[in-house]
Amino acid sequence: MSVRELSSVPSFPAIWAAALGRPPLVPRATSLPKRRYRVRGVKVGAEQSARFDHLVGAAASDYVHPGLLHVLAFPVSLSLMAHPRFPFPLLGLVHVKNSILQHRPVRVGETVDVECSVRNIQPHRRGATFEAVSTLSADGQIVATDVSTYLARGETARKIAALQEEEGASADGSRSEDRAAKREEFQPPKPSARWKLNGDTGRRYAAVAGDANPIHMSALSAKAFGFPKAIAHGMYTASRAFAEARPDLSVPLKWDVEFAAPVLIPGTVWLSFENDDSSRVYGARGHAGGAESGSAAGAGSASGGGRRVTRFTGFSAPKPDRPSKLHFTGTVELFG
Amino acid sequence: MTAPQNAPRRVHVLGGNRIPFGKIGGAYRGVSNRDMMTAALDGLIARYSLQNERIGEVAGGAVLKRAADFNLTRESVLGTALDPHTPAIDMQKACATGLETLNFVTAKIRLGQIDSGIAGGVDSASDAPIEVSDSLRRKLHTLSRAKTAGQRLSLVGSLRPSDFAPLAPRNSEPRTGLSMGEHQAITTREWGITREEQDELAAASHRNLAAAYEEGFFDTLMTGYRGCGRDEFLRPDTTVEKLAGLKTVFGKEQATMTAGNSTGLSDGASAVLVGTEEWAAARGLTPLAEVVDFRAAATDYVHGDEGLLMAPVEAMPRLLADNGLTIDDIDFFEIHEAFAGTVLSTLKAWESREYMVDRLGFDDVLGTVPREKLNVKGSSLAAGHPFAATGGRIVASLATMLRTAADDTGRTQRGVISVCAASGQGVVCLLQAEPVGQEDK
Numbered sequence: 067m068s069v070r071e072l073s074s075v076p077s078f079p080a081i082w083a084a085a086l087g088r089p090p091l092v093p094r095a096t097s098l099p100k101r102r103y104r105v106r107g108v109k110v111g112a113e114q115s116a117r118f119d120h121l122v123g124a125a126a127s128d129y130v131h132p133g134l135l136h137v138l139a140f141p142v143s144l145s146l147m148a149h150p151r152f153p154f155p156l157l158g159l160v161h162v163k164n165s166i167l168q169h170r171p172v173r174v175g176e177t178v179d180v181e182c183s184v185r186n187i188q189p190h191r192r193g194a195t196f197e198a199v200s201t202l203s204a205d206g207q208i209v210a211t212d213v214s215t216y217l218a219r220g221e222t223a224r225k226i227a228a229l230q231e232e233e234g235a236s237a238d239g240s241r242s243e244d245r246a247a248k249r250e251e252f253q254p255p256k257p258s259a260r261w262k263l264n265g266d267t268g269r270r271y272a273a274v275a276g277d278a279n280p281i282h283m284s285a286l287s288a289k290a291f292g293f294p295k296a297i298a299h300g301m302y303t304a305s306r307a308f309a310e311a312r313p314d315l316s317v318p319l320k321w322d323v324e325f326a327a328p329v330l331i332p333g334t335v336w337l338s339f340e341n342d343d344s345s346r347v348y349g350a351r352g353h354a355g356g357a358e359s360g361s362a363a364g365a366g367s368a369s370g371g372g373r374r375v376t377r378f379t380g381f382s383a384p385k386p387d388r389p390s391k392l393h394f395t396g397t398v399e400l401f402g
Numbered sequence: 403m404t405a406p407q408n409a410p411r412r413v414h415v416l417g418g419n420r421i422p423f424g425k426i427g428g429a430y431r432g433v434s435n436r437d438m439m440t441a442a443l444d445g446l447i448a449r450y451s452l453q454n455e456r457i458g459e460v461a462g463g464a465v466l467k468r469a470a471d472f473n474l475t476r477e478s479v480l481g482t483a484l485d486p487h488t489p490a491i492d493m494q495k496a497c498a499t500g501l502e503t504l505n506f507v508t509a510k511i512r513l514g515q516i517d518s519g520i521a522g523g524v525d526s527a528s529d530a531p532i533e534v535s536d537s538l539r540r541k542l543h544t545l546s547r548a549k550t551a552g553q554r555l556s557l558v559g560s561l562r563p564s565d566f567a568p569l570a571p572r573n574s575e576p577r578t579g580l581s582m583g584e585h586q587a588i589t590t591r592e593w594g595i596t597r598e599e600q601d602e603l604a605a606a607s608h609r610n611l612a613a614a615y616e617e618g619f620f621d622t623l624m625t626g627y628r629g630c631g632r633d634e635f636l637r638p639d640t641t642v643e644k645l646a647g648l649k650t651v652f653g654k655e656q657a658t659m660t661a662g663n664s665t666g667l668s669d670g671a672s673a674v675l676v677g678t679e680e681w682a683a684a685r686g687l688t689p690l691a692e693v694v695d696f697r698a699a700a701t702d703y704v705h706g707d708e709g710l711l712m713a714p715v716e717a718m719p720r721l722l723a724d725n726g727l728t729i730d731d732i733d734f735f736e737i738h739e740a741f742a743g744t745v746l747s748t749l750k751a752w753e754s755r756e757y758m759v760d761r762l763g764f765d766d767v768l769g770t771v772p773r774e775k776l777n778v779k780g781s782s783l784a785a786g787h788p789f790a791a792t793g794g795r796i797v798a799s800l801a802t803m804l805r806t807a808a809d810d811t812g813r814t815q816r817g818v819i820s821v822c823a824a825s826g827q828g829v830v831c832l833l834q835a836e837p838v839g840q841e842d843k
Contacts, residue, residue, distance in 0.1 A: 120536070123577075257588075258703070259579050259580060259704070260584075266564075310577060310704065312704070312705075337578075340707075341705050341707075
């Protein structure tokens with residue numbers, strides 16, 4: 067498997083220019099490239115880290131929000147997908163799922179190597195999905211793995227997926243779930259928070275993360291790509307939900323999110339957060355008084371160690387003429 | 403200091419003073435937090451002859467405070483007749499600020515660090531601070547550090563009209579984006595609190611506060627300010643029927659909360675004088691009630707399963723149990739009326755086995771609060787609620803009620819205060835009065 071070394075993280079304008087200026091006569095491949103793209107020595111800057119934290123409602127800490135790791139790797143995987151022979155057109159890909167496994171905390175100011183590849187084509191009701199895998203490592207040790215699942219819509223994509231299936235290339239992968247069925251039976255949970263997203267939400271994320279995809283920037287530019295309004299970056303909503311899950315960034319963690327319906331901006335998203343109670347002791351919580359707590363039963367607190375899970379769901383409020391719609395759902399799991 | 407270092411001393415409420423609470427844009431428009439805090443202190447000083455007195459510590463604060471008011475309480479003290487050597491501190495715990503300032507000075511006295519203290523708070527909705535945007539602030543800071551004309555020019559060139567949009571304090575919880583009313587609407591619905599119950603509680607608050615004014619209850623508790631002699635929110639003639647006509651403002655489905663059964667944005671200030679018996683006796687002051695104890699609690703409202711304003715539900719049984727008391731030992735219940743729904747949800751939760759035992763892990767329910775012992779001189783729905791000033795209002799009123807009741811009945815009287823606060827917090831407090839002559843029993 068070959069590796070293409072890039073001297074630095076590619077710039078977004080260059081990627082979009084490559085995607086838009088693709089020579090029309092170059093045939094697209096019918097399978098995913100085996101080649102990996104790598105950039106060595108990418109620094110997680112203190113200033114960008116603080117800006118990212120503030121953007122998503124987190125306190126700027128010495129640990130890096132895993133959403134920023136995705137941001138760092140994203141242009142590398144994009145440039146791989148912008149290759150003229152890549153089986154699916156870059157413009158029009160839909161981010162349907164993201165999973166980050168962080169093996170150890172990453173500190174602001176660290177330097178990481180980023181390596182990106184693509185894998186696992188799967189047939190989907192609306193085309194085909196594949197995974198872009200970014201590995202971030204330091205001193206030869208993997209610190210985080212970021213797996214982004216994209217949907218390529220259309221008949222061509224579906225045919226490519228079917229072809230792969232015949233060749234048995236996807237024996238290990240599980241079939242993409244039928245999201246439509248899921249959406250119909252969506253029952254909104256009890257809301258605990260509400261985000262009012264202004265029209266500049268996409269522009270503000272782009273200013274920090276760099277991803278100035280026109281579908282996020284303005285209603286006008288989004289319309290050119292078939293959206294009624296601009297849509298919020300999925301990773302913005304996911305990163306904000308991650309911050310609000312109040313994770314402990316000093317331990318290994320796993321952060322999964324699935325995107326259902328896009329969030330149109332300006333707009334409102336309702337949120338629900340649910341802690342896994344298995345590791346949490348309710349009630350008669352310990353207090354400083356110590357000694358006798360009268361009628362209170364044994365003091366308990368969130369137990370240290372083990373696995374802690376917070377589930378989050380983003381959805382629209384039900385309206386008289388239209389049921390509540392699922393925007394995204396995910397989990398933050400902390401280990402240790 | 404006469405007491406040994408390690409013997410906690412008893413601390414008493416000796417008096418209190420507040421200015422009438424105003425409506426946003428009402429009598430106190432155009433005056434600042436410092437103006438109102440100074441006025442409340444001036445009234446206290448005049449009533450208890452504290453001119454040139456060196457108080458151990460004055461603790462105050464405001465929830466909505468301008469950056470320029472960083473030493474608001476000390477600056478207010480310097481504008482009064484108190485000895486200018488009186489130290490002061492600013493504290494803030496949202497609506498529980500007033501109770502926590504009392505907790506703070508009480509603890510200092512108890513430990514023998516000081517013999518007297520003043521606890522209070524102030525807030526102005528009419529003069530709430532307005533800030534510049536994050537982006538403008540950062541650009542201005544960068545500009546002040548710029549070294550070259552080119553750097554300055556490029557920063558000035560980066561300014562956008564949107565940078566200049568002013569920011570008023572937000573009326574929502576930073577982590578949830580929901581206003582306090584919207585949070586309470588969720589809790590109100592969960593506890594099945596009806597519109598009628600809420601309106602009845604609101605009407606009772608107005609009725610009780612109006613009666614308290616009638617009987618002269620506030621004559622020793624209040625000094626007029628800027629032509630205002632009575633709380634501006636008070637409507638002595640309001641009725642359940644009138645309240646029933648108001649439109650709902652919080653919650654969507656099955657909405658029950660209105661401007662009538664929710665507190666309005668207010669202006670005002672309050673101050674409470676506390677000290678040891680010896681300190682009081684040396685100045686000819688009679689203790690109103692002893693400050694016995696406090697407890698604080700907080701809920702996890704961020705992840706959904708607990709009410710934003712339900713923290714006192716857990717704090718109160720702890721306070722009583724730790725002091726060897728039950729609900730039957732309490733003669734007066736002061737439950738801050740952030741919303742009528744808050745009070746009613748709290749009362750229901752204390753009666754709920756599922757909530758108290760299964761969820762909070764207590765051995766038993768707290769029990770039923772007799773309505774005739776609840777907010778008997780009115781509360782925030784009628785008086786208004788200038789956030790940090792509410793604790794001092796309640797403490798001074800309750801101490802006065804306890805003194806009167808103890809002297810009338812010849813028996814010990816106990817009262818509790820419950821105050822909920824933003825970000826899921828709550829503080830409760832226990833006061834107690836012995837009939838005069840039995841203080842040292």
